[in-house]
Amino acid sequence: MAATKMQSPLSILRASAPLTRPIHTSVFHAAQRPQALSSALVLSRHASSATSTSSTPTQSQTPQLSWDEFLKLRRSRRFINLGSSALSGAASVAIAVPAFAEFEIENIGAQMTGLDPMFVIGGSLMGVGAVGWLLGPFLGTAFFNIWKGSVRKEFARKDKDFYSHIKRFRADPASSSVNNPVPDYYGEKINSVADYRRWLKDQRAFTRKKNKNLL
Structure with a gap:
């Protein structure tokens, strides 16, 4: 029988060393992945918040x-x-x-x-x-x-809408006269919403009076 050689503890450690290195490397990379993922989430969160904050002033810059x-x-x-x-x-x-x-x-x-x-x-x-x-x-x-x-732009838009309302709801001037003119034909006396409601009542009253005279 061949005599079995006794292995020293140093040789055993050398033989087992290649097996332990990949294990430690894989464990290190596995530990780094959650950190990289969390940092990416933090960066994306900061980017989205920066985008939202940059878009908010643009919307608020439009005056109403x-x-x-x-x-x-x-x-x-x-x-x-x-x-x-x-x-x-x-x-x-x-x-x-x-x-x-x-x-x-x-x-x-x-x-x-x-x-x-x-x-x-x-x-x-x-x-x-x-x-x-x-x-x-x-x-x-x-x-x-x-x-x-x-x-200026918002005022011009409102001004256009205002004149379209005036043209739409004012009384027909065909039956007007010097003694009975259309009340505030161009809406120059309208200085508030309450004045506009009063103007509408005056236009309806003029129209009713005109229709009554035609009957």
């Missing part, structure tokens, strides 16, 4: 106007246009007076038309003032759009 706010702004625009017409008309006359005096427009107009120079100069100044008055609403609207630029 109530009908009462719109009607107040509409009234302010009307006053601005009236003031602008007065200023532009006065400025046009103030500029035209020295120009007419320098070029003697009254004498030229009197020779061409045969009218008195005072009538010529008076009519010319009235014409210049009328042109300046008509330019006022354009200047006033431009100033209003700059002043209320943040709500």
Whole structure:
């Protein structure tokens, strides 16, 4: 019988070492997978929260106007246009007076038309003032759009809807007269929702009166 060789403890450890290394490596990778997965979830959560927070200001940047706010702004625009017409008309006359005096427009107009120079100069100044008055609403609207630029688009949309309601619900002016006109045909006196309801009642009352007179 061949004599069996006794193995030393060191050789036993060397022989078993290759078996233990893969076990420890696999255990290490298995332990790392949940950590990697959790970190990926945290990153995706942060990304989704960043996307939601970045989209929220975009939605809140769109201003919304109530009908009462719109009607107040509409009234302010009307006053601005009236003031602008007065200023532009006065400025046009103030500029035209020295120009007419320098070029003697009254004498030229009197020779061409045969009218008195005072009538010529008076009519010319009235014409210049009328042109300046008509330019006022354009200047006033431009100033209003700059002043209320943040709500300009919403105001324009509401203004279009408002005029569509006015055209739809106002009374038929065919039977109106000087003594019996359509009440507030363009809705210029509407400054609140309560005024609009009152305007609707006036239109219905005018229509009933018209139908009663036709019977």
